[in-house]
Amino acid sequence: MKPANPHPDVDQLHLTDVMSALSDPLRVGIVRVLADGNEQAWGDLRVPVGKSTLSHHLKVLRAAGLTRTREEGTRCYVRLRTEDFETRFPGLLTSVLQAAHQEDVGAQVTLT
Amino acid sequence: MKPANPHPDVDQLHLTDVMSALSDPLRVGIVRVLADGNEQAWGDLRVPVGKSTLSHHLKVLRAAGLTRTREEGTRCYVRLRTEDFETRFPGLLTSVLQAAHQEDVGAQVTLT
């Protein structure tokens, strides 16, 4: 239940991990949904996969340092690590989000 | 021997393909070597893998639209599709290269 994975420190983010995390359309979709900076509950993510698969994808995003997870009771909330990412890889997240929007990658992921 | 793979058109580049291509340190290294815009002969690429593996990686980069291959006699030359890429995904290649430089990803790849 607890997101056992620790969040990697800012200076421990690896580019190839980020690229690998963003090579899946579903994960790009999750990032896009979080792009406005707001925190979202996992249950509010509309995703066409089972919950174990969603858990897996969120773990990948967390391990890559793209997102931060907070738990409150039995629910988990996730948000983008926008500032940390801008510090480590300036401009990267912005251009990725712009490209994803342009191509409409990950449109399968929506909010409730 | 001919790079049978066609080069994808500018409007057919997919973000996830690019991300997938750049999730391998060796391929990032190749891109970094080409970052100055100069064309390079394949044989001048110093890469710690066999020829068939290098051929495979260059095929992946070509299929993702990151590079363009030209053949001249028995030799092949490769260069970055910088302008095409800037047209399709503005700022993406720049920030990726900056991030790769900052982390020194793909330092295993050099020139003769």
Added chain:
DNA sequence: GCTATTGTTCGATGGTCGACGAACATCAAA
């Protein structure tokens, strides 16, 4: 024509990945 160079292609191998369902753990609410 023969040979060396260069790059492609073809298995084979071992590793990773995305997806699923089932079982488990934790907490809230009835």
Added chain:
DNA sequence: TTTGATGTTCGTCGACCATCGAACAATAGC
């Protein structure tokens, strides 16, 4: 306390990937 909701973990499956060596094709140069 019992029930329901929420995530995690595990085992499994099929697909893909990086790597290698060997065999093949095409061209340059002798």
